[in-house]
Amino acid sequence: MSEEKQQVSRRQFLNYTLTGVGGFMAAGLLAPMLRMAIDPVLQPPSEGEFVNVGLAVEDITTTPQRVDWKIKQVDGWYESEPGRTAWVYKDDNGDIIALSPICTHLGCVVSWEGSEDHPNQFFCPCHDGRYTKDGVNVKGTPPLAPLPTFEQKVENGMLYLGKAIPRKGA
């Protein structure tokens, strides 16, 4: 009987129980904290990848028109609604083209036929950068890359735009 007692001494027993209980308590404290810290990672990716920009496909012409819309941006805990802009038109094949208006030089907003001297081109007011209708930069002007194009899809006759994809320099 005394041998059996020796197998787990009082000291060991107390050690085990205390470590066990302590471990549970620590885990109970840390788990919610950890959950909280990595919460944004666990959130399902937002559906907001594509946004309805409020333009019906039938209203898109071969002349670029400016559309402004807002996206919901969640950066960790910080939510904001930054504005986005695109120039949208149909090319000769009837495909929809959506170009980012952000000049690839220093980031001003370009406009279609923004200069009377250069019809049928996108014009950057800051340093006279120019792009042809398909968004390719005109050689000899400051920009070194074409305008980015937006990811797009059409649903129920409405245009949805996603991310702007940069293009390689010409």
Place this chain on the structure above:
Amino acid sequence: MQWTKKDMELYLGSKEYFDTAIIPIIPFQLSQEANIGKSTSKREVLSVFVTEIERELSGRLLLIPNYYYLEFGDKDEEAKRLNNWTEEISKQPFKHVFILTFDAGWKRHEKDLDANLLWLPGFQTDQLNSTEILQMIRGQVADVVELIRSYW
């Protein structure tokens, strides 16, 4: 460009392309409680305003941090301080320095300022984020951008 680390690195890398700066000046007061709404909207609307202007012309225009002053304070004193700001900016060199305000009180002190004063009539709104208001601001921004470009 805005006065942030990221933007200023870009600015320092291509300084030769920047020749225009804009200083938003914003009044502050607590003494006239009846007019608090009017005063706060000057700050809120102007912030949206200058952010939009900066977005349009970010490659050539530097947005200076907001300048605050007491709404019913001594404008002669403030004009002197503002001229110090203008001097600091001009020697970089910036060819065009604009001061943007919704406070009509500055119109009378325009001649004391070294920078170009752009006074715009402000407005009060509870729905700064509504589409109509943003549409309106965008329209006004386009006009101001046109004005700034006429100096280039």
